[in-house]
Ligand SMILES: Cc1cc2nc3c(=O)[nH]c(=O)nc-3n(C[C@H](O)[C@H](O)[C@H](O)COP(=O)(O)OP(=O)(O)OC[C@H]3O[C@@H](n4cnc5c(N)ncnc54)[C@H](O)[C@@H]3O)c2cc1C
Ligand code: SF4
Ligand code: SF4
């Protein structure tokens with residue numbers, strides 16, 4: 090019986106909420122640190138930046154959330170969650186010590202150990218989609234010598250909506266990292282960049298030579314970020330995107346998340362823009 | 373595996389024996405001309421009608437609803453989310469009188485469900501006794517989909533009805549197991565040749581629809597000019613997806629009452645707008661045209677590209693029961709011409 094249980098891909102690992110951080114000024118973004126209860130599960134867990142997990146709240150349901158921590162970080166798994174509907178609202182009401190289920194890691198993740206190795210990396214993020222890119226960045230900083238130049242362009246509506254503020258400050262101090270943080274409009278106390286992510290991307294515009302760009306954000310941001318990159322000589326095969334669709338099973342069976350022939354949950358969520366361009370626009 | 377024959381006079385005894393050991397289900401006429409799957413008790417040998425029963429045998433593989441596991445839902449209980457797998461709540465089953473199209477649907481569904489423990493367990497515990505067809509009915513078209521009226525894909529035993537008996541050919545070990553009794557005799561040379569001839573005489577697959585569609589460009593099919601015309605009259609009732617033996621999408625929900633809960637799954641339909649709606653309100657298939665197109669593209673292009681065959685066995689249920697007469701054969705034809 091015990092064997093069958095571990096083979097059932099629908100059964101979540103029991104976990105507990107270990108820490109909760111309010112990330113945004115409006116309180117709608119919180120980061121949860123989850124610890125798997127069984128040591129066996131903890132030891133088995135191994136994810137790639139860009140992968141996601143299904144978070145289970147008994148009686149409420151299950152939702153796909155990107156893993157915001159790097160596999161190199163110890164002490165728990167991080168998930169930054171935007172309060173949106175039934176399950177995310179229930180999660181926002183939970184506290185340290187509350188039980189939760191985790192199923193995963195799921196999906197493919199960014200090719201950090203293969204195609205991205207030895208490349209110059211440009212990370213472009215808008216809003217709370219920064220989460221899995223944070224995981225990716227931390228991973229790359231842990232293996233700094235494996236990558237070339239690393240540039241980060243990250244924007245939010247207001248300074249108060251920026252995620253991981255302390256880490257952002259620390260990254261800006263580093264000289265092996267080129268960090269550009271921007272907010273949409275002037276704000277009191279903000280002396281950093283002002284402007285939309287696509288505009289800043291156009292200004293910074295890193296060279297495409299031996300480079301890869303990882304872009305996460307609202308569809309509109311991705312749309313307007315492409316022209317300046319294309320103008321600078323970037324091609325679709327150098328650009329990695331993380332797609333999002335409604336999900337239920339997370340393992341390519343239930344049919345909810347398909348974009349044409351691909352399942353975002355199983356074949357993605359990470360695709361090159363070249364791959365995405367060949368698909369129907371159903372995401 | 374060697375075929376055997378059971379005389380019709382003996383078939384009742386055989387079925388009674390089976391009913392003692394298995395849960396046996398067969399198509400039973402519940403209203404005039406209306407057949408549905410019912411548990412048999414061994415008192416009758418069901419007459420297996422021409423064509424398929426109203427409801428497909430997917431009900432046996434995807435129960436409505438299916439309990440995935442149970443849990444303790446009290447938020448402060450440290451035992452919550454120690455998920456408890458439900459007991460395998462059924463005896464080994466025999467489905468008696470399945471038509472080859474429905475049997476084949478199980479083999480096709482097994483492709484995406486390869487790693488699904490619930491489906492696989494049910495498949496392991498279910499023996500499919502398929503009655504080969506002598507002639508097709510008006511609305512079915514298995515030969516257009518890669519199947520055959522005498523096909524044995526997905527079946528554990530194939531049955532050819534003779535004048536005075538049934539010619540039984542086990543296909544799998546599970547099928548062979550059903551012949552573990554005294555009611556049978558070896559077929560005569562004449563019976564063997566009748567069964568052979570029946571198969572030879574059956575309609576052959578007319579053309580390889582799947583390989584033709586696989587060779588077409590995905591976006592050419594997606595952008596075909598006729599989708600708007602096909603979708604126009606659809607009322608998004610979802611009947612086609614629920615009746616279809618190879619429509620297998622599901623939704624997952626939690627139910628909790630007085631501190632106890634369970635996670636269940638049940639049939640969902642890509643014909644419904646909520647199927648793809650994000651929490652933000654954004655809907656990638658918000659328009660009816662996109663949903664209708666997805667159903668057909670999944671069956672006729674996405675599935676074959678991934679697994680080989682098309683995800684339709686030609687049972688004709690969707691054609692027969694669509695309130696606005698949308699016909700997958702016309703869509704197939706249209707796509708072949710793109
Ligand atoms: C790969 C992936 C990674 C994600 N990462 C994050 C993240 O890091 N942080 C974050 O805040 N959000 C993330 N999301 C979005 C998040 O899953 C949805 O906001 C969430 O499912 C909404 O659930 P709900 O019950 O609160 O909303 P409701 O509207 O009540 O949704 C009901 C159900 O629909 C499904 N659903 C609805 N919207 C979505 C959606 N956009 N994506 C997937 N399923 C959906 C869920 O199963 C949900 O339980 C991610 C989505 C995907 C697909
Ligand atoms: S699509 Fe229609 S004809 Fe084909 S298997 Fe499904 S119900 Fe039968
Ligand atoms: S049965 Fe006909 S009307 Fe109903 S959803 Fe299917 S195609 Fe549309």
Ligand code: FES
Nearest residue numbers: 337338339343354
């Ligand atoms: S979420 Fe079920 S197929 Fe992707």
